[in-house]
Amino acid sequence: MPEFVRRVLCHVFTAVYPKWFPLDRSIKKRCIFGISDSTIPNGTDIVATAVETAKPVAQLSPEKGSKHYLIQDFELWNTSEVEVRSTYRMGMSNIVVSDWLAELVRNEASADPSLIKDWVDEGTFYPERDVTRHKNEVAVLYHVDKHKGFCDLFEALKTVKAKYPELVVNAFGTPPRPNLFPDWIRYTQAATPEQLREIYSRSLVFACATINEGFGLTLPESMFCGCALVSTKFQGVWEYASEDCALLSNVGDSEELAGNILRLLNDPDFAGELANKGRQHAMSECSREKAEEAIKKEFGVGGA
Known part of the structure; x- marks a missing residue:
């Protein structure tokens, strides 16, 4: 140029x-x-x-x-x-x-x-009262960088879908929708904060398979909106989550990650309890x- x-x-x-x-x-x-x-x-x-x-x-x-x-x-x-x-x-x-x-x-x-x-701005990220939270829906961030671990997350989601056919995934990210996504994955490109709040508010779980990251802002955003968190134990996650208020798996273990997602989908009441604890903890840490x-x-x- x-x-x-x-x-x-x-x-x-x-x-x-x-x-x-x-x-x-x-x-x-x-x-x-x-x-x-x-x-x-x-x-x-x-x-x-x-x-x-x-x-x-x-x-x-x-x-x-x-x-x-x-x-x-x-x-x-x-x-x-x-x-x-x-x-x-x-x-x-x-x-x-x-x-x-x-x-x-x-x-x-x-x-x-x-x-x-x-x-996280609690004036932007909060559970929307007019949005119904669906017990079969999981929110995820799609990212192409290897350290975000989306390949591991995608494998976990396919495992969950095979055992829980009602699964719907609400994915969002900045790239165009990838061709590899099946029709049970909804995708929002370049979501606005309002769209993100709606995605988080309708999803029971937010799932993440990050390998390494300094913080990971979408995770506490989802927690502010009432999602139960399922994540890997990457270094940044401890800034707003703990094993008392989230289900955390070893980095790279897609089977363990899938098991944690399934545990919450099969027990929405437990997911709700975990989400409430997670929201309180994240709001105190990320104010x-x-x-x-x-x-x-x-x-x-x-x-x-």
Whole structure:
């Protein structure tokens, strides 16, 4: 693609996106090409949000603002482990979204990071009173990245369908509907928050087979909406769930995952009890108030 065309498209994308949540109109967006003192305006604070941006942000002059580094996962997909770990020691104020990342970064940087857990908006995600929860329906996220474990989840769902023919799966994701989906899997592409709330509210169970992930936001969203959670024991799940309020299986064990789904489908009353416990626990761990207080403390605003 010619450089001129690429830059024009980047400016258009910057103006239009993000679309997955309502960005406050007071926020000004800038399209820049490279992170340097010549492209970044002076300010009070600057935040690196990925491994790729950490080093250039750390090298900026002090006039660009206090430097923060938002760490949302152990980002090994494009960079070596040695390089990822080195970014934690660049002298910025490290921010993590989960307890397990806090321990990882603390051990590497020899300093406590700020913990700002991902939060769920209870004004958006709640059980819809006008939507009937169906005892045969399971909600899932479809994702193509290997670490999301959808291949394991799909195998588990096929096992469940063979033993529980009434199963209906409410899937959602950003890619187009894959050809491999049978007709008992409904699919919503690029679901809005309102569509997600409806999907969660009509489903008895939310099922997840993630291999590794820093947090996994769709899981507590579903719990806020009253789904009983069935998941693998990936590191992020412990941020909002426990074995007291969810059915958790070993990573990669699709048979165990299928068994847990079947257990809830065959006992909707138990599923409801588990969902109530899970909702209370997730709401206490992923509250907006906790996140806002942590943000205020990190950036020194709002009197915190």
